[in-house]
Amino acid sequence: MAPEGLTINYTAVVIAAIVGFVGMAIMFGASYLLSPKKRTAIKDMPYECGIPPAPYSWSQLHMRYYIFAILFLIFDVEAVFLFPWALVFLTSIDAVFYEMLLFIGILFFGIIYSWKKGVLQWN
Amino acid sequence: MSALETLLLVLAIFGVLTGLSVIVLSLIWLERKFLGRMQMRMGPMHVGPFGLLQPVADAVKLMAKEDLLSSLVDRVVYWVAPLAVFVPTFMIWVTIPVARDLVIRNLDMGLFYIIAFSVLSIVGLVTAGWASSNKYAVLGGFRAAAQLVSYEIPLILAVLGVAMLAQSMNLEEVVNSQSTVVYALVQPLGLVIFFIAGLAELGRTPFDIHPAESEVVGGPFVEYSGAHWAVFFLAEYINTFAIAALTVLLFLGGWLFPGISGDVSALGVLVFLVKTYLVILVVFWIRGTYPRLRIDQLMSLGWKVLVPLALVNVVITASYMFYGWSAWSLSLMSLAILGAAIWGLSKRMRTAPTPEYTVKLYVPAPEASNAG
Numbered sequence: 438m439a440p441e442g443l444t445i446n447y448t449a450v451v452i453a454a455i456v457g458f459v460g461m462a463i464m465f466g467a468s469y470l471l472s473p474k475k476r477t478a479i480k481d482m483p484y485e486c487g488i489p490p491a492p493y494s495w496s497q498l499h500m501r502y503y504i505f506a507i508l509f510l511i512f513d514v515e516a517v518f519l520f521p522w523a524l525v526f527l528t529s530i531d532a533v534f535y536e537m538l539l540f541i542g543i544l545f546f547g548i549i550y551s552w553k554k555g556v557l558q559w560n
Numbered sequence: 561m562s563a564l565e566t567l568l569l570v571l572a573i574f575g576v577l578t579g580l581s582v583i584v585l586s587l588i589w590l591e592r593k594f595l596g597r598m599q600m601r602m603g604p605m606h607v608g609p610f611g612l613l614q615p616v617a618d619a620v621k622l623m624a625k626e627d628l629l630s631s632l633v634d635r636v637v638y639w640v641a642p643l644a645v646f647v648p649t650f651m652i653w654v655t656i657p658v659a660r661d662l663v664i665r666n667l668d669m670g671l672f673y674i675i676a677f678s679v680l681s682i683v684g685l686v687t688a689g690w691a692s693s694n695k696y697a698v699l700g701g702f703r704a705a706a707q708l709v710s711y712e713i714p715l716i717l718a719v720l721g722v723a724m725l726a727q728s729m730n731l732e733e734v735v736n737s738q739s740t741v742v743y744a745l746v747q748p749l750g751l752v753i754f755f756i757a758g759l760a761e762l763g764r765t766p767f768d769i770h771p772a773e774s775e776v777v778g779g780p781f782v783e784y785s786g787a788h789w790a791v792f793f794l795a796e797y798i799n800t801f802a803i804a805a806l807t808v809l810l811f812l813g814g815w816l817f818p819g820i821s822g823d824v825s826a827l828g829v830l831v832f833l834v835k836t837y838l839v840i841l842v843v844f845w846i847r848g849t850y851p852r853l854r855i856d857q858l859m860s861l862g863w864k865v866l867v868p869l870a871l872v873n874v875v876i877t878a879s880y881m882f883y884g885w886s887a888w889s890l891s892l893m894s895l896a897i898l899g900a901a902i903w904g905l906s907k908r909m910r911t912a913p914t915p916e917y918t919v920k921l922y923v924p925a926p927e928a929s930n931a932g
Contacts, residue, residue: 449569449665450673453654456573457647461791464623468787471624481631483694484782495690495698502702505859509709512867513679516716519874520672523724527881534882538875545871548863557863559856 504556515544572664576653584797588615590837591844598848622793625786630693633783637691642784642791644684648677649795649802656805657732659815659828671729674806675716678761681795682708685770685780688792692783700779703855704763704770710862711760711767717870718754721747721877722810735814742813749873749894751811753866758803760862762796764843766850769858804839808832812839869901 518540526534551557589604589612596603604611629638655670657663667673682705689701722743726734744751760767771779781792808814812835815828853861873894880890 446665446667448566449573449654450651450667452566452570453573453576453651453664454647456570456577457650458643460574460577460650461643461646464791465787468623468625468627468790472786473626475626480628483630483632483692484696484777495693498702502706505706505710508863509713512713513716516675516713516720519717519720520723520729523720523878524727524729526878527727534878538878541871541875545868548867548871552864557860559859 585615622790627786632693634691641688645681646795648680670731689780711757714866714870715757718750721750738813744811749898765847804836808835
């Protein structure tokens with residue numbers, strides 16, 4: 438596609454982002470005008486089922502979230518490679534198809550390996 | 561682009577925003593009514609005929625509600641988070657067609673654009689949880705991150721199968737290539753993976769781990785009220801509609817229907833809307849039927865079942881295309897793998913041992929002095 442076509446298409450995307458922000462700004466503005474504002478010390482407390490909250494809630498998190506994030510990263514990058522491949526593998530040379538099968542195979546092995554390692558177990 | 565064209569584009573996008581808001585109101589009414597009838601209740605009845613104006617009343621109430629803000633929140637992030645959830649969910653509607661040629665911009669990279677932007681709203685959920693400075697919210701935000709990134713993979717791979725079959729990532733071409741047979745029949749495995757992963761992406765029952773009311777009391781949204789909470793709600797319903805619309809476009813033939821000419825735009829929109837609302841009714845039906853999964857079951861289903869199945873789906877679809885196997889072989893393979901997966905899962909669920917938790921419950925020591 439010609440570059441100017443790209444510009445026209447993705448102008449719409451930028452405008453959609455701006456419209457999204459503006460629409461929500463209008464909503465927040467209307468809410469600001471309509472809503473009552475009476476602040477008290479009790480209302481300003483974080484919600485914790487009625488008991489006085491412990492002062493610091495940004496606690497440490499379990500390691501498993503990090504592992505799943507890394508796994509996601511691996512497969513997401515794989516998807517970035519797979520999408521262009523999906524559109525060209527029929528029209529290019531045969532090696533393209535077999536190479537990607539090998540790549541998927543390696544990733545498949547990766548997921549089985551992490552399964553056996555117990556990484557996928559959430560406990 | 562001239563100034564007039566730009567103005568028209570802005571107006572059209574505002575039109576999409578308005579249309580989506582109306583659709584969200586209809587979905588809220590439909591969900592409450594449908595769930596009510598499933599539980600032998602009437603659902604909303606009092607505001608307007610058949611309670612049709614109930615969502616409008618709810619919206620006005622939310623707008624006029626005081627915006628409570630706890631004194632510990634991280635203000636900037638707290639204000640930005642609803643926008644970070646809403647704006648990407650709205651932006652994908654630039655390229656979702658509702659009928660032939662009825663779309664803002666028909667991007668060549670449409671499918672890729674949609675999955676790229678829909679991931680962004682995860683960031684909004686995590687920041688919402690983190691900024692709220694509330695234990696439930698932080699926990700809910702991280703659960704949301706873990707769940708959504710896990711189910712993003714099968715979703716992307718299921719979409720990839722369709723892109724392969726259609727040899728295009730342009731949504732209109734994907735629909736046009738289904739004019740003889742819809743991809744739900746060619747690739748039933750892909751449809752099931754896409755629908756389950758889509759449900760999980762929406763955080764809907766049985767995958768509503770991160771907004772679980774009985775565990776983390778609303779998850780990332782617990783500190784939000786008034787208009788800001790309404791924005792999260794709006795984004796959630798727009799997402800529901802988007803996933804249903806994508807299911808229809810990718811697997812159920814979009815605006816095509818046997819015997820109905822797709823050239824008439826109004827008729828095409830009607831067919832598309834009827835199909836989409838039927839898919840949404842299935843989503844609500846599942847909500848009214850199944851209990852919530854535990855988080856370990858959720859992650860196991862995602863990584864040990866759906867991701868391998870999605871990879872297998874990609875491989876068999878690619879082989880089918882590459883070797884030019886006969887037309888129905890892919891459907892048969894797909895169905896066979898799907899059947900085997902369901903059989904294996906149900907067998908495993910019947911025999912699965914009760915899991916041992918590493919988290920120990922606090923049990924107070926018995927006090928002997930109280931006995932006498």
